[in-house]
Amino acid sequence: MQYFSTNRNSPHVSFRxxxxxxxxxxxxxxxPESIPKFATDFIGRLPELDQASIAFEVxxxxxxxxxxxxxxxxxxxxxxxxxxxxxxxxGRISALELFHxxxxxxxxxxxxxxxxxLREFSDPATGRTVVIVATSGDTGGAVANGFFGVEGVDVxxxxxKGKVSRVQELQLTTLGGNIHAIEVDGDFDACQAMxxxxxxxxxxxxxxxxxxxxxxxxxxxxxxxxxxxxxHRQLMTGGHGQVPVVxxxxxxxxxxxxxxxxxxxxxxxxxxxxxxxxxxxVPRFLESGEMRSQAAVATLSNAMDVANPSNxxxxxxxxxxxxxxxxxxxxSVSISDAETRRTMIDVRDRFGYLLDPxxxxxxxxxxxxxxxxDGSGYFLETAHPVKFDSVFEVSGTFGEIPRSVSDLExxxxxxxxMEADYGxxxxxxxxxx
Ligand SMILES: *Cc1c(COP(=O)(O)O)cnc(C)c1O
Numbered sequence: 001m002q003y004f005s006t007n008r009n010s011p012h013v014s015f016r017x018x019x020x021x022x023x024x025x026x027x028x029x030x031x032p033e034s035i036p037k038f039a040t041d042f043i044g045r046l047p048e049l050d051q052a053s054i055a056f057e058v059x060x061x062x063x064x065x066x067x068x069x070x071x072x073x074x075x076x077x078x079x080x081x082x083x084x085x086x087x088x089x090x091g092r093i094s095a096l097e098l099f100h101x102x103x104x105x106x107x108x109x110x111x112x113x114x115x116x117x118l119r120e121f122s123d124p125a126t127g128r129t130v131v132i133v134a135t136s137g138d139t140g141g142a143v144a145n146g147f148f149g150v151e152g153v154d155v156x157x158x159x160x161k162g163k164v165s166r167v168q169e170l171q172l173t174t175l176g177g178n179i180h181a182i183e184v185d186g187d188f189d190a191c192q193a194m195x196x197x198x199x200x201x202x203x204x205x206x207x208x209x210x211x212x213x214x215x216x217x218x219x220x221x222x223x224x225x226x227x228x229x230x231x232h233r234q235l236m237t238g239g240h241g242q243v244p245v246v247x248x249x250x251x252x253x254x255x256x257x258x259x260x261x262x263x264x265x266x267x268x269x270x271x272x273x274x275x276x277x278x279x280x281x282v283p284r285f286l287e288s289g290e291m292r293s294q295a296a297v298a299t300l301s302n303a304m305d306v307a308n309p310s311n312x313x314x315x316x317x318x319x320x321x322x323x324x325x326x327x328x329x330x331x332s333v334s335i336s337d338a339e340t341r342r343t344m345i346d347v348r349d350r351f352g353y354l355l356d357p358x359x360x361x362x363x364x365x366x367x368x369x370x371x372x373x374d375g376s377g378y379f380l381e382t383a384h385p386v387k388f389d390s391v392f393e394v395s396g397t398f399g400e401i402p403r404s405v406s407d408l409e410x411x412x413x414x415x416x417x418m419e420a421d422y423g424x425x426x427x428x429x430x431x432x433x
Contacts, residue, residue: 001014001015001033001034001062002014002032003015003017003031003033003218005024005026005028005030005031006028006030006314006317007027007028008026008028009024010024010025010026012033015062015066015219016066016121018030018217018218019114019118019211019219020121020122020209020211022211022212022216023196023212023216023217027196028313029216029313029314030216031314032062035261035264035265035318036061036265037265038057038265038267042057042266043266043267043268046233046236047233047236051080051226052076052080054233055076055079055080055223055226056069056076058262059076059223059225062218062222075120078112078116079109079116079223080109080227080230082102083097084097084098084100084227085097085100086378089347089353090351090367092370093363093366093367093377093379094377094378095359095363095378095380096227096231096379098227098380099381099383102145103141103142103145103404104167104384104386104387104404105141105382105383105384105387106227106380106383107138107215107220108145109224109226110221110223110224110254111139111142111146111147111220112142113219113220114143114219115147115150115213116146117219118131118147118150118153122153122209124152126209127207127208128152128154128209128432128433129154129210130154130209130211131153131155131156131211132155132156132158132199132210133155133156133195133214134158134191134192134195135158135164135172135188136159136160136163136188136191136303136305136306137159137168137302138382138383139213139215140159140164140168140171140181141172143155143157144171144175144179144181145175147213148177148178149177149178153178154178154179155178155179156180156425156428156429157172158191158195158418159172159181159184159191160190160191161183161184161186161417163188163302163305165388165389166389167386167387167405169413170405170409170411170413171408172415173414173415174408174411174412174413174414176412180416180428180432181414182417182418182428183417183418184418184419184420185419185420186419186420187296187298187305188305188306189295189296189306189307189308191420192214193420193422194420194421194422194425195214198210198422198425198429204433207430208429208433210429215254215255215310216254216310216311221254221257221311222258223258224254224255224258225258225259225261225262225265228246228262228263228267228269229267231378232267242376244377245269245270245271245369245370246269246271246379246380247272247273247363247365247366247369247377247380248275248362249304249358249359249361249362249379249380249382250282250309250332251276251301251309252306252311253309253310253312253314253315254310254314255380255382256274256315256330257314257318259272260315260329261318264318271329271330271369271377272329272331273330273331273366274330274331274333275332275335275361275366275379276333276335277299277300277305277334277335277337278297278299278334278336279296279297279299279304279305279334280334281293281294281308281309282332283332283333283334286323286327286332289323293307293308299337299357300337300340301358301360301361302357303382303383304358335360335364340357340364341360343360343361344360344391344394348395354385354391354395354398356381356382356384356388357388358382359382362380362381362382363379365379384402385398385399386398386401386405416428
């Protein structure tokens with residue numbers, strides 16, 4: 001499998017090179033030259049397969065033989081070594097709970113897979129590897145956890161000051177060792193801009209092997225297909241074969257784009273909903289045809305406070321930029337903080353299910369969609385409620401607190417403060433190089 005740049009001004013590369021590069025030099029995104037189709041009996045066989053084997057079959061064509069089958073299967077098993085339960089919430093709506101991994105969010109899947117690919121691909125002879133990642137909260141913890149203690153690799157995590165929750169900050173700053181947490185005086189977009197500048201800095205790249213762990217990296221993006229198949233397996237074994245409407249709380253659009261990719265390969269899905277918060281550039285684009293960017297707005301679902309979703313260009317590629325065809329399969333709505341709050345309270349009271357703010361955006365969009373049609377669906381519950389301080393303010397509880405969280409409380413926090421200025425980041429990277 002070869003990957004091209006969505007800006008079409010960089011050489012085509014293999015999976016290995018795309019993973020190592022992170023982003024093409026022309027600042028586009030890597031995209032597979034062709035979309036593999038699942039074997040004809042693959043969907044029918046899902047109930048017989050375990051999670052690792054499903055993951056392996058999905059990812060294998062994308063890796064194109066650059067990791068030996070046996071090793072790749074092992075990486076898949078380590079990546080999906082936790083539960084992905086599809087939990088009924090109402091009669092027609094289920095939650096696909098993606099928060100049973102190490103840092104309690106779906107990003108654990110991509111981060112675990114990517115860290116293990118980089119371990120396979122990096123060459124100790126070419127010097128230190130520095131992984132740089134900008135996070136609005138969830139990415140950093142997942143990446144830090146995935147890379148912690150990996151020999152020869154340093155991880156630099158940029159997070160916006162005062163904009164990540166208590167639990168997220170603990171997950172980012174308590175590892176130490178090869179994990180460097182940087183608290184940036186700015187928002188997520190500022191962090192992302194700093195990371196992008198570093199990745200384009202030729203002089204830095206001469207000193208260290210620098211790569212990104214943001215959701216634009218193919219090794220993080222592609223494995224996010226796995227749990228859509230796990231959901232389908234549960235729909236099949238649960239006895240009702242209805243093709244679902246799938247609602248995905250969306251910020252940078254990597255997660256939903258992976259779901260659509262799985263669908264293009266053969267996964268039955270009736271409709272996708274990209275459920276956004278007040279950062280509504282995509283809903284407005286699908287309505288007006290005009291892509292007008294605005295500054296990011298801070299919301300309750302802060303992992304989705306993204307002004308310009310990088311991965312949306314990949315969604316467009318999947319439809320050959322045919323927006324009419326895209327709108328047949330995908331709709332997008334914007335859910336306000338007031339609606340999010342109301343939904344969290346309402347779902348707790350009606351069904352006894354505790355939502356986090358991102359899941360609440362997904363639930364609201366799905367219930368609204370199903371109100372005008374028959375059928376059923378699921379939304380992605382993308383993180384555990386305990387990760388967001390607002391859950392306690394709104395719902396009066398965090399639900400059951402997972403062990404991994406209580407263990408963090410006693411650990412020491414370490415981070416470096418920085419202005420939202422690339423010069424300072426540059427110095428920092430050179431200091432650890
Ligand atoms: C990252 C994140 C999202 C948004 O996912 P994208 O792939 O950026 O669209 C949604 N919910 C949570 C909890 C997240 O951490």
